[in-house]
Amino acid sequence: MIKTLYQSRSISTLIRVFQSNPSRTLNTHTPTKTPSSPGTSLYSGIFKNPDPKVSIVPLLDQWVKEERSISVEELRKIIRQLRKFRRVKHALQISQWMNDKSFLDLTSADVAIQLDLIAKVHGVEKAEEFFNAMPISSKDFRSYGALLLCYADAKLLEKAEAVMQSMRELSYMQTLSYNVMLKLYSYCGKIDKLDSLMQEMEDLDIKFSKFTYNIILNAYAEASDIDQLEKLLTKMEADPLVTMDWNAYVVAAKGYLRILNKVKALESLKKSEQLVAVSSRKMAYEIYMTMYARIGNKEEVHRIWKLYKSHCKFYNMGYLCMMSSLAKMDDIDAAHKVYDEWEVKKATFDIQLPNFLISCYCKKGQMEKAESLCQKLLDNGNEPNGGTWTRLAFGYQKQKQMEKAVEALNKSILASEPGSKLYFPVLDACLIYLKEREDLDRIEHIKGLLAERGHDYTHVFERLATYSKEEMNADNKAFDQTEGDEHTLEKDLLEVEKEVRN
Structure with missing residues (x-):
């Protein structure tokens, strides 16, 4: 159970809407000690302790005990920064600590x-309990709005509709x-x-x-x-209070591409380009490359790439966008260049x-090129990660090179982060292959590697123990037909576009 200010004292004594002074200090004594440098500030003390398992409440208590000055506004600033960096547990600790004063x-x-x-750390039910514990007189548009956002x-x-x-x-x-x-409503498909x-x-x-217009x-x-x-x-263009931006026409272009109207999609992208501000060039150009690739217009992709190189500072994402754009048009050689x-x-x-x-080479069945690239990583001192070996395992499995697939699977497990998710279809296919050959030693070896890296795939091995040969053959056939969609080139392309948007 979460300890909230409503469980320990009346909210009416703590929240004085429109009467509180945000800059009021926490200690009631005249401060005798103040931080003399950023290194001794409360802010720096909190931000050099990123481990969510370590509470920062003792640091706050010690700060007040030493009669150091601290304002409510400073705490609010720290909470904002913690939320920005997704350190929500520490942000909640400060919020609850403030309530206890x-x-x-x-x-x-x-x-x-x-x-x-509370919703982010403990779930919606706890946030609901918190809201319901508030006296009606203390609930205003902010608290209702926060609950609406939680739902x-x-x-x-x-x-959410009930709160609305x-x-x-x-x-x-x-x-x-x-x-x-x-x-x-958009997410739920209730257009x-x-x-x-x-x-x-x-x-x-x-x-x-x-944002209203963009959501719709x-x-x-x-x-x-x-x-x-x-x-x-048309309504947006006619609204004097709306300044049309480049992103609106990108969204329109995506809509046109959904109905395969490449002509109108191209027109929308041209309109979008006319509205790009200097500050937005990098993001816009990265998106344009992927969009022109979806249209299949290689000339436009190369034109934007030249503009990108002329006007933008280069980041890895720029190269990745260009590579994905070329791959989308099936020009893997150009992507390699x-x-x-x-x-x-x-x-x-x-x-x-x-x-x-x-991924591109594995999907194409060009395993020698994929292996060569992996070896080059090793030669340059850049260790392949779990995703690298998983892609290779998928490629081998697709080419029926199951011995190599099992070897790559073992390497992917060893290189994986503890507790991370593995690519289940490749794991399943490799285990089925080994069971067909009654190779129990290597099955146990894989099981041990998974346990060592903190992966719980007990259900996979339980299912494997009851499999008949007919079921295994059916699963293999089904897997061949789907080609293991999760690690296909298409997924990697989508991941690139998602990262560009973020």
């Missing part, structure tokens, strides 16, 4: 942040709240709900933000609802690039 006035925003942190993040549509209805009745719905619900929410916003004179535009593109997409684009250029540039090593190229 009887001399501290908290705002409703502080409480809303704590609710969000939306957990994809709990019915609960309560917020309507209390006149708490704002642009951000509508954006949350629009995003959730019909978008129009009614948009109409509701217009009836209540709630302004559309750029993305939803129409995903649903291939081109009529609605084009109507929304870009890889060679990356090596010559002496850029910071990134295993993603050789792994991507190895």
Whole structure:
């Protein structure tokens, strides 16, 4: 059970909305000690302790015990930074520690942040308990909004709709709240709900933000609802409060590609290029390369690549985008030339690039080239990781070279991070191969390696023990037909595009 401020004391004594002083210090005594340098600041003390298993509460207690000055605003800043770096456990510890101080006035925003942190650390049910424990008089649009966001993040549509209805009745719905619900409806595929929410916003004179438009535009593109997409684009272009940006037309291009209308997709990308600011060039060019590749226009891909090299500082992602774009157009040799250029540039090593190229060769069945690239990594002192060997194992399995597949599987397990997920189809195929040959020693060896690296695949071995030869042959045939989709070139291409967007 989480200890919350509502379990230890009345919220009314701690939250004085619109009356608290955010800069008020935590200690009630005149401070006699202050940090003399950044190295002795509370901020630096917290951020040099990244282990989530180690509590930072003792550090906070010691700071106050030594009567060092600390403001509420400084704690809020630290919480913001911890959330930014996804150190949510430590952020929650500070939030709860603040709540325990009887001399501290908290705002409703502080409480809303704590609710969000509880959901991230302990789950939605605990956040729900926290919210329900609050007196009705202490709940405002921030706490309701935080709960709505918790439900939306957990994809709990019915609960989110119930909170939204309560917020309507209390006149708490704002642009951000509508954006949350629009995003959730889009995720759940309830496109019909978008129009009614948009109409509701217009009836209540709630302004559309750029994010409102982008959420709806993305939803129409995903649903291939081109009529609605084009109507929304027209509305955005006519709205004097909306500044059209390059990303809107990229989304439109994706929608057109879903219905295989390459002409309109190309037109949208050209419009997008006209709106790119200097500060956005890097991201935009990386996206354009992948988009023109999806259209199949190699000339445009090379044109953007030249612009990228002329105007942008080079990062590994730029090379990876160009490699993936060329691979998407089935020009693996050209992708390898870009890889060679990356090596010559002496850029910071990134295993993603050789792994991507190895994926390309394995999918094509060009195992000698994949092996050569892996050997080159070793010769240059760059150790292949678990993903490298898994890709090779997949390639060998696809080519029916099962002895090599088993060897690569063993190496992938040894190189894997403890507790990480392995590629199940290759593991299954290798174990089936060994069982057919009654090679129990090597099965036990793989089982031992998995246990040593912290992987729990007990269910795989239990299933293997009851397999008949007919079932094994059926599984092998089914696996051959699917070609192990999870580590195909297509997945690697999608991963590149996802990383570009992030």
